[in-house]
Amino acid sequence: MSGRWDGRPEPGRRPPTDRTAMMPEAGSRQGPYSRPRQNQYSRQRQGPPTPPYGSPLPAREREPIRRPPPRRKKPRWGRRIGVFLLVILLAVGGLVFWIDSRLTREEALADYPGRPAETAGTNWLIVGSDSREGLDEDQQSDLATGQAAGRRTDTIMLLHIPDNDVAPTLLSLPRDSFVPIEGYDANRINAAFAFGGPQLLARTVETATGLRIDHYAEVGFSGFAGIVESVGGVEMCIDEPMQDPLAGLDLQAGCQELDGAQALGYVRTRASALGDLDRVERQREFLSALMQKATSPGVLFNPFRSIPLALDTAELAIVGEDDHIWHLGGLAFAMRSFVNGEGVTTTVPFGGFGQERGMSVVYWDEAKSQELFSALAEDRPVPAELIVTE
Template sequence: MNQRRGVQNVDFQDRYERGYAAPRPDGMRGMEPQGPMVPPQQGGGVPYDSGRPRPRRGRRIRRLLISVLVLLLLVVGGTYFWIDSNLRKEVDLGKVVDRPGGGEGTNYLIVGSDSREGMSKQQEKDLHTGAAEGKRTDSMMILHVGAGDSTLISLPRDSNVNIPTFRGSESGRMQPAMGANKLNAAYAFDGPQLLTRTVEYNTGLRIDHYAEIGFAGFANVVDAMGGVDMNLDKGFQDKWSGADFQAGEQTLDGKQALAYVRTRHAFTGSDLDRTKNQQKFLSTLSNQAASPSTALNPFKLYPLMGAGLDTLVVDKDMNPYQLGRMFLAMKDVNSGQGKSMNMPISGSVGGNLAWDMPKVKQLVNELRSDDPVTVTSDR
């Protein structure tokens, strides 16, 4: 065995294989284990120390997923509070007196009014709305949402109903009953609260939430979507609403959509035919608004929500969750997972439409129990 300056001559290859470092040139000890070593490669490559901890790919993926989840929660939470803070919660259903008991599911009273709020004279002319003062109901629907399929029921504005005693929305004082009248007269007399009181009194069904949109808001929502695709069974014209449609598939802009849902003089059935068109359009609108191409595209979704929130009036207990549930239920009705119908009619009284009360009672019982609706409307 040879010695040089007190250091044994050792087999360096053996040291590499055993995982020890070579002696240091200055004679100091450098024999501590360094982990398995790879001999230098030809060409002077540096040995790779395989004992070093490798980056943990799974940890990076988990951190990325957590970051994405946190960002998503912030966006969803921010959107929720933005919608909630911009909802016009102007209707206090707590002031409605003598209310019927609640049942299963949730009942929405959805109203389209002829409010011209925020419209210029030119817009009133372009949209064929006229310039009448005040507000009236142009359409009224009850939407029932429960554990099963949703049901959308149109209430013709010429329905013959009794307007009962009520608490004035402004005075807060009890007002006497107004007797037999058209349903839309209730809204004209004292607004959403009296309309809700009248619907509850004549049906026995408790209304949980109220949502109303005016002419301008309706047209703006349609335009924000880029139009609504409709397939019309037949063409029709109506100089009062400005309707001028051909049969077949077409995309309606805000002006055309408003004319479509307001048309009544072009139909022999007048108000009943119009309510069917309103149901068809609103369900189609909800279906397209909830489609992935809109709901997952912030450049379409946020302008759409902004356009609707500007003129959407709701009750004080409405929140974004309930509002979203309402639109998704209308989407289901359009896709065939629900039922749409007119309130059952049995004839007329003084030119107004008389409800078929035995059928109405059966319908209300089915809705209150959240049972499948078996009642049909003959018109």
């Protein structure tokens, strides 16, 4: 076996090495078989690794972070106004429903066999009664109401509000009108109220006119005077002096503001040439002026006027079972047209006066009155020749 090594390791022997190459350099601590040590500490001594997006600036060269100043919130006036209006709306709505709950309701418009079918437009039966309910002796003396008991009708009106652009019509039915009354002999129309209250009166009016009544409103002496006081009085222009001790009336000629007691005497007195016919004309004029005052901005937007007016109306008026305070509001606005001359005010065409069982009565002109009622039932303008002017 030769003494030279051929490069192939023999079993159990280590290959020869170049001791010179394997010797560490001077000053080195590495052993002959050591590798240069690389670890995390050595890497840190060599410097931090380069970040992927470039090296950061030195701390002294780095600009300070400038944060934007806080944004000042602008006042949201739209939202505030919306909340305010919502609160007002809820308050007004609650007040309206509370007042509506205080209305005195009565079953005035009951069904019966042969009742007229629904006609065009809206028909109100407006009744002024001589009821003294709620008045003490001093108040009855101040209002000159007398001492009669019960309820009778001093005023009977029919208000027709068309569904189209035809002018509304305020029609007076004289209380002495001689008409048939269901279950009784023919009598003056106000006797129906005395016999059977609002139900029989409404039925008598529907039977005599052929018009179906949609709404009912009744005001007594105290209610009428209270409503006039609530609006602060009503101005009326009187052509000549009026005196009537029975009605407590003493007025001079000229334009003047009537308080509750004066207004009640003004619409009640019959001290004139035509008696009841003159009275119904005054009643229409005063009612229109009252409604114009009640719906004026000075009353509607003045809570010291509008709220007492609504409360007095609710407590002192009587309406049908299905009527509400907003229906009365619609009635008031419809009445404004008569003051402006846009509506038609008239009395049922009459044919003369007479006596029936010792009573003074008014007879209707059958042909003209039926023509008038037909025009209202069909929402047609009232022919000029049918308009009665006293």
